Amino acid sequence: MEDTVAFSHQPVLLAEVIEQLRPRPGGVYVDCTLGGGGHSAAILQASAPDGLLVGLDRDEDALAAAARRLAVWGERVKLRKANFVRLDQVLSTLGIEKVDGVLFDLGVSSYQLDTPGRGFSYWHDAPLDMRMDRSAPFTAAEIVNTWPVEELAAIISRYGEERFARRIAAAIERERRREAITTTGRLASIVKEAIPASQRRQGGHPARRTFQALRIAVNKELDVIAPALEQAVQRLAPGGRLLVITFHSLEDRIVKNALRRLADPCRCPPDFPECVCGQKAQVKLPVPGGIAPTAQEMEQNPRSRSARLRVAEKLADRF
Ligand SMILES: C[S@@+](CC[C@H](N)C(=O)[O-])C[C@H]1O[C@@H](n2cnc3c(N)ncnc32)[C@H](O)[C@@H]1O
Known part of the structure; x- marks a missing residue:
């Protein structure tokens, strides 16, 4: 533990x-x-x-x-x-x-969200994991770095109900070509930058919906x-x-x-x-x-x- x-x-x-x-x-x-x-x-x-x-x-x-x-x-x-x-x-x-x-x-439990090493939260910089069951086969980092951009956009839209899903998925694809995205901190800042500045203050942290979507996909919730x-x-x-x-x-x-x-x-x-x-x-x-x-x-x-x-x-x- x-x-x-x-x-x-x-x-x-x-x-x-x-x-x-x-x-x-x-x-x-x-x-x-x-x-x-x-x-x-x-x-x-x-x-x-x-x-x-x-x-x-x-x-x-x-x-x-x-x-x-x-x-x-x-x-x-x-x-x-x-x-x-x-x-x-x-x-x-x-x-x-x-x-x-x-x-x-x-x-998720507050413990899962608040423990940096579990990689569920945009508030802590940590490895991008998000698995509830740590013996499960794939992490959020695998989705973010390997899934086709259309599939990324689809899950961010469907599971995050995020209206900027396409822009976020495109930004992820651009950034991962430069260097693999392996931390919650880097993903959160990519998402934030992809959302128009005027919209960033609505509905809590700008990465909230994308993180929810990835968590749901990783755990097939x-x-x-x-x-x-x-x-x-x-x-x-x-x-x-x-x-x-x-x-x-x-x-x-x-x-x-x-x-x-x-x-x-x-x-x-x-x-x-x-x-x-x-x-x-x-x-x-x-x-x-x-x-x-x-x-x-x-x-x-x-x-x-x-x-x-x-x-x-x-x-x-x-x-
Ligand atoms: C909201 S918390 C439950 C908190 C609990 N009721 C309490 O009073 O402490 C949800 C828990 O369900 C577990 N969980 C979520 N999906 C699950 C699943 N499909 N099978 C088993 N456990 C799951 C998570 O790992 C997490 O520990």
């Missing part, structure tokens, strides 16, 4: 997560994005004395920090290094059939969300709840659409008098628009500002 930054991550929407997840003694809960274990600790407290918590993360630093923090709960905690898209497999290996709640708190949510719903016992915290519109759209499909899967034409496709709702959505943080939380923890908690509740099987 890198010691430059202690593992600190303030859990977002903590009270709301506990209220919606409704942990109880004897329940089985899965935290698919363990991070520093903040949400997990609260779930363990609320499900005392014998609730079980399964925690997953693909970042070894996160697992090590969470293992230390959650050690007091002993056998009630099972931690595994895994991408959450392998949720089904992890539960099978543990011999767990059904669970009472699953939490996804998507994206979006591809795994919908399949993981489907696995989670399959594993929920009737009345069990799935909670997902999203931090930007791309994530939120994927989650919203996936939950809607699970809540209303019927694909019959609207003028059919009754359903003939046979697709049955698997969940209901108790808080259809999701839950945003309070003004007080947003003030205390700026990272929470864009957060939204979405909730689904598993329905009983109907025959």
Whole structure:
């Protein structure tokens, strides 16, 4: 574990997560994005004395920090290094059939952002890495230095929702021909220079959207969300709840659409008098628009500002 930054991550929407997840003694809960274990600790407290918590993360630093923090709960905690898209497999290996709640708190942790050596942040000059799982095959530096300019522009536009994506990609291509781009500092200044001066002050740091895009591409963050949510719903016992915290519109759209499909899967034409496709709702959505943080939380923890908690509740099987 890198010691430059202690593992600190303030859990977002903590009270709301506990209220919606409704942990109880004897329940089985899965935290698919363990991070520093903040949400997990609260779930363990609320499900005392014998609730079980399964925690997953693909970042070894996160697992090590969470293992230390959650050690007091002993056998009630099972931690595994895994991408959450392998949720089904992890539960099978543990011999767990059904669970009472699953939490996804998507994206990066403050620890990942604040640790210079992880290369996630434009605030620190560091090797351009951005892998959550440091055994994963490629880093942000590989994307920046080897991907065709059109592909760079496409990911910066799609995953960063950056209107100057083409200019940024062209600047990257020009600069990498002179010398490989290997640090966050150099990339941040290339991006800044590529954005027209009059636009640089809008929407935070000028490199924010490009860094978000690269992080999403390196970690293939979006591809795994919908399949993981489907696995989670399959594993929920009737009345069990799935909670997902999203931090930007791309994530939120994927989650919203996936939950809607699970809540209303019927694909019959609207003028059919009754359903003939046979697709049955698997969940209901108790808080259809999701839950945003309070003004007080947003003030205390700026990272929470864009957060939204979405909730689904598993329905009983109907025959
Ligand atoms: C926002 S943090 C979670 C913070 C945590 N809820 C807490 O209270 O400390 C997100 C964590 O999810 C992990 N993560 C992101 N995508 C993942 C994936 N597909 N599979 C497993 N872990 C993932 C990241 O490595 C990071 O540690």
